[in-house]
Amino acid sequence: MLRVVPLSTGVLRPRSRDPLWRAVHAERAALADDLALLTEAQWDAPSLCRGWSVRHVVAHLTAAASHGRAAWLRSVAGARFDFAVHNDRRLAEHLGASPQETLARFRAVVRSTTAPPGPAAAWLGEVVVHAQDVRRPLGLPSAVPVAASTAVAELFVGRDLTVDGRAAVRGLRVEATDGPFRAGDGTEPVQGPTLALTMAIAGRADFCDDLTGPGVATLRARCG
Structure with a gap:
């Protein structure tokens, strides 16, 4: 069973060996495979994230896997700690010119361990939740362990x-x-x-x- 390692234990391990990060990579890969089967219309369909299409959600996931602690803090500070502005700027940065480019950018970060501040379980939650934000309205099956x-x-x-x-x-x-x-x-x-x-x-x-x-x-x- 996957467990969050409390920060107070002092236990350190390479992220590539952390079972939670391996789960992150597995869920990203599974989502990327599902996305490869979408039509143009499905990419533009509304997700469960209000105001965001499927493409927007995927670009958001790419952004989360592309910005470490320092870059994230700079972005948030540059947005005057308005997280909506921060998210919109990073989403636009990673959206790409077409659904194919959006998917290619997401595939490029499938095995990334780059992340903003927070425990690995938070970034597993990011991909698990947003994958369902995409799959549910499209009627795609989910097989999250x-x-x-x-x-x-x-x-x-x-x-x-x-x-x-x-x-x-x-x-x-x-x-x-x-x-x-x-x-x-x-x-x-x-x-x-x-x-x-x-x-x-x-x-x-x-x-x-x-x-x-x-x-x-x-x-x-x-x-x-």
Whole structure:
């Protein structure tokens, strides 16, 4: 099972040997293979990221894999810490002139370990969540390993940062039906596949359709 190594342990290992980074590379490669089959119209289709097409999401993933801590901090500072402006600038930088160029740029970073500040599980979450932002509206199947989804879900419910994961499960009892993920100490159960729970915790209401239990309505209302 993939686990986030706490920063306080002092455990260091080359990123290429970290199982979380290997999972990042595997999920990027799987998404790239799916993208290679898209039509021009599908590249321009809306994703689950409001205001972004499939191409925009892919360019965003390329940007995240192309900017390390220093470059990211310079970009954010240059945008006066307006993250919408920062994201738009980096997206435009990596979009390319055509879907084929967008895909080529993404393929070039499939095995990158470059990333902004944050644990490896955060960058696994970046590709897992955004891959579903693309696949779900296009009706493409997903085969994310339970271990990878579990690592992301555990990160999300531990904090309110890139997603409001801790707030999403407050007062609920969230349980995966296909793996070990459990979160929350509330009385309202929510059950379903780990990937669907991960996506709902990340604010994607569409995935609440894959969940069951009295707490689903509460979780859906918190998506946004």
